[in-house]
Amino acid sequence: MTTKLHRATIRDVAERATVSVATVSRVLNGSERVTGATAESVRLAAEQLGFRLNSIGRNLRSTKTQTIGVILPTLTHPVFADCLQAIEIAASAAGYSVTIATTSYDPANEEAASERLLRNRVDGLILTVANANKSKLLEKLDRESKPYVLVYNEPTGAAKHRPSVGVDNRLAAKQITEHIIAAGHRNLRMISGPFAQSDRARSRARGFADAVAHAKLELTEPLQVDFMRTDVRAQLFEAMSARPAPTAFFCSSDQLAMRAMHSLRSLGFRVPDDVSVAGFDGISLGEWLTPALTTVVQPTHEIADTAFGLLKSLIDGERHLGSARLHHTLRIGGTVAQPTTTLIHPTQKGTL
Numbered sequence: 310m311t312t313k314l315h316r317a318t319i320r321d322v323a324e325r326a327t328v329s330v331a332t333v334s335r336v337l338n339g340s341e342r343v344t345g346a347t348a349e350s351v352r353l354a355a356e357q358l359g360f361r362l363n364s365i366g367r368n369l370r371s372t373k374t375q376t377i378g379v380i381l382p383t384l385t386h387p388v389f390a391d392c393l394q395a396i397e398i399a400a401s402a403a404g405y406s407v408t409i410a411t412t413s414y415d416p417a418n419e420e421a422a423s424e425r426l427l428r429n430r431v432d433g434l435i436l437t438v439a440n441a442n443k444s445k446l447l448e449k450l451d452r453e454s455k456p457y458v459l460v461y462n463e464p465t466g467a468a469k470h471r472p473s474v475g476v477d478n479r480l481a482a483k484q485i486t487e488h489i490i491a492a493g494h495r496n497l498r499m500i501s502g503p504f505a506q507s508d509r510a511r512s513r514a515r516g517f518a519d520a521v522a523h524a525k526l527e528l529t530e531p532l533q534v535d536f537m538r539t540d541v542r543a544q545l546f547e548a549m550s551a552r553p554a555p556t557a558f559f560c561s562s563d564q565l566a567m568r569a570m571h572s573l574r575s576l577g578f579r580v581p582d583d584v585s586v587a588g589f590d591g592i593s594l595g596e597w598l599t600p601a602l603t604t605v606v607q608p609t610h611e612i613a614d615t616a617f618g619l620l621k622s623l624i625d626g627e628r629h630l631g632s633a634r635l636h637h638t639l640r641i642g643g644t645v646a647q648p649t650t651t652l653i654h655p656t657q658k659g660t661l
Contacts, residue, residue: 600643
């Protein structure tokens with residue numbers, strides 16, 4: 310359990326850096342009048358003391374602002390957009406407003422976004438980070454005893470104390486892969502976002518590997534593609550040129566699954582007649598596809614509601630009692646079918 314720290318003042322920073330209060334103010338406000346070793350000394354002292362200027366006023370009577378910060382990788386992904394909407398609804402009902410920042414899956418952006426929100430004295434944060442086990446941002450929040458709750462992350466090991474809400478990614482990935490194998494597939498490949506940008510992707514890859522090993526099949530290294538990339542034809546062309554070629558793909562998100570389906574079709578492959586595809590997330594758009602996407606469904610609204618409830622308890626001073634693992638389901642659509650006996654080489658089906 311983290312001990313509550315004394316909130317440092319601007320005078321504390323000035324004393325540690327052996328400069329005036331005015332100099333501290335100029336440095337932390339970004340003034341160009343103070344540079345070099347003096348500015349660095351001030352920034353280091355502020356970081357060590359966990360101090361930042363309050364950009365919303367110095368004379369607030371209450372230490373609470375009734376505002377929470379939400380930091381997510383992107384809002385172009387329907388899961389994060391839906392989660393944000395549900396957080397806003399829950400926060401509004403409790404009298405809180407929400408300030409939002411996105412990071413494009415970049416840990417450096419996570420740190421910058423957190424500083425912007427903390428300077429505005431948010432009471433707490435709901436966030437998804439690249440790596441919940443090794444995060445400078447989370448270490449800072451722990452050090453400063455700032456209430457926060459992770460969504461979708463699954464901290465493990467020494468970081469297991471960090472409050473989080475989500476599903477068991479490894480188990481869910483294992484179950485959807487077992488469904489693909491039960492359909493008769495023996496040559497499977499996983500398509501994932503970069504592991505360095507997503508601990509969820511790593512957990513899902515472990516679940517995929519668990520199912521493949523249990524079925525005594527050969528494990529092929531996952532294809533890692535940029536989360537923001539829309540065209541994955543080149544990667545899929547190379548994968549489908551292998552011998553034996555994959556007859557099914559498990560994708561670590563529904564967005565990747567839909568990109569894969571589009572790219573496969575542009576190469577001349579039919580889904581699921583030639584190649585099966587499954588995803589992970591359960592976004593509503595997947596149900597509207599023809600055929601509907603086979604996927605893992607995360608209870609996004611319940612995750613958001615639970616995360617806000619936990620955060621509010623932490624803001625109100627309650628002790629953190631643990632994380633929440635919510636129940637996932639499988640949505641069996643039409644994108645997974647029995648494999649065909651023969652598969653035509655992509656150079657015979659289509660070209661890049």
